[in-house]
Amino acid sequence: MSDTLNADPAELAKFSELAHRWWDPESEFRPLHQINPLRLGWIQQLVPLSGKRVVDIGCGGGILADAMARQGAQVLGIDLATKxxxxxxxxxxxAGTPNVHYREQSAEALAAAEPGSFDVVTCMEMLEHVPDPTSVVRACATLVKPGGWVFFSTINRNPKSFLFAIVGAEYVLNLLPRGTHEYMKFIRPGELASHARGAGLTLEQTRGMEYNPLTRRYWMSGNTSVNYLFATRKPDVQ
Structure with a gap:
């Protein structure tokens, strides 16, 4: 089935096994609940979501998709993890969330079916879990309308990110289940910028996400050495 080509069965199984805990804010998904207001606020600063048609690629249990719908967007969340x-x-x-729908479909398949259909595309904490992130970036660029925005977040690849995102988060602080991430799948900002340019997207803004284990607080900054976010845009048709 073509929908499963750019997916790692082990990754899908990993997140499906934990699916029932997705909306427990004290579960393994606690970090997603904590960073969600930050990433939502950042998106809203750049493009107010009310009335926009949005697709969330790799939506998982719907934490970001649900929040964007509550801001007045018409949201489609897609993923390949059935549970x-x-x-x-x-x-x-x-929850009675209005204007949010979910579909089991890959980014590539949706891009083939509905090119240029969305004002905003989000792809958060997903690129580091697929075999071919370049293909996903291309699909995101295809899905967005000219002038529309594509938002990415992922993890840098360097010794610090290995120490913080894997050793610290998974083995010391137990913020994430062990085995959540594979170091060699992390993506340097320069690599993601190259993928975005190759897909016809213009990089508009870069932000970092940091965490203090003592205060257990996340915040956004200019430090992209571990977790980082890209705001990109498809140029308007001339």
Whole structure:
């Protein structure tokens, strides 16, 4: 099935196994709940979401998709992890979240079916989990309308990110389940910038995400040495 080509079965199984805990803010997904207001606020600063058509690539249990819908966006969340999508759909029903829908589909398949259909595309904490991140970046660029925005977040690849994102987060602080990340799948900002340019996207803003284990607080900064976010845009048609 073509939808599963750019996916690692082990990664899908990993997140499906934890799917029932996705909306527990004290679970393994606590970091996502904590950073969600930060990344949502950053997106909103650059492009107010009300009335926009948005697709969240690799939506998982729907934490970001749900939040964007509550800002007035028409949101489609897509993922290939079946159990996580079921949790996202159930949460939307229970919470009464308006304007959010979920679909089991790859970014590439959606791009082929609905090119240029979205004002905003988000792809957060997902690129480091797929075999071919370049293909996902291209699909995101295809999905967004001219003049629209594409947001990415991922993890840098360097000794500091290995120490903080794997050793610290997974083995010392137990913020994430062990085995959540593979160091060689991390993506340097220069690599992601190259992928974005190759797909016809212009890099508009770069931000870093930092964490203090003593205060257990996250914040956004200019430090992209570990977690970082890109805001890119497709040029308007001349």
């Amino acid at each position: 996580a999508l079921k949790v996202a759909k159930l949460h939307a029903l229970e």
